[in-house]
Amino acid sequence: MIIHVFTEEQSAKNVFEVILPKVLPQNVQFRVYPHQGKQDLERALRKVVPSISKVPGSKILITRDQDSSDCTVVKNELNAIIKDNCHCPYFIRIICRELESWFLGDMDAIKHAFSRFNPDQYRSKAPFRNVDKISNPGTYLLRLIPEFSNRITLPKLETSETISPFLDIDNNRSASFQQTISAIKRLIEYEENRQVNN
Secondary structure (H helix, E strand, C coil), rough: EEEEEEEHHHHHHHHHHHHHHHHHCCCEEEECCCCHHHHHHHHHHCCCHHCCCCCCCCCEEEEECCCCCCHHHHHHHHHHHHHCCCCCCEEEEEECCHHHHHHHCHHHHHHHHHCCCCCCCCCCCCHHCCHHHCHHHHHHHHCHHHHCCCCCCCCHHHHHHHHHHHHHCCCCCCCHHHHHHHHHHHHHHHCCCCCCCC
């Protein structure tokens, strides 16, 4: 069995390459395909998924940031692209609202990655009780992490590379993160040769 993960950007690939070995059994392989934005991802779904999905043992996970869009609309659009062209089980997971929400959902991971960060200052504050509703989580990270105090924009690749190794699979305030982990586990358990897209 092999899990094929399609991501919108390289920073998401950094995350999946760390968390997948923590979730998958040793006999399950994986490959992550990063893309250069939403349009590039959609092109790959049209061109790559049909052939990959015919390989025996393949299962597919597609992820994309919600950004300012409606989650259901985005998911339906992606499903419309592949539903008739994917020949193996698959899940679509929309990251609410952006990948950086997953990092805000695990402040201990941020602390391990950036020693000057003090999570106790933020845990109980209202915005961090539901990190998936934060409209621009990257801006929050830029402000919260002292090591980035001289940066104008968040270095996304550096942030994902540094925080990802410390993410706790079972304890993350992001419901989007937990739903994605659940989808991975369900793909592992899914044995019948039919699509799953809910």
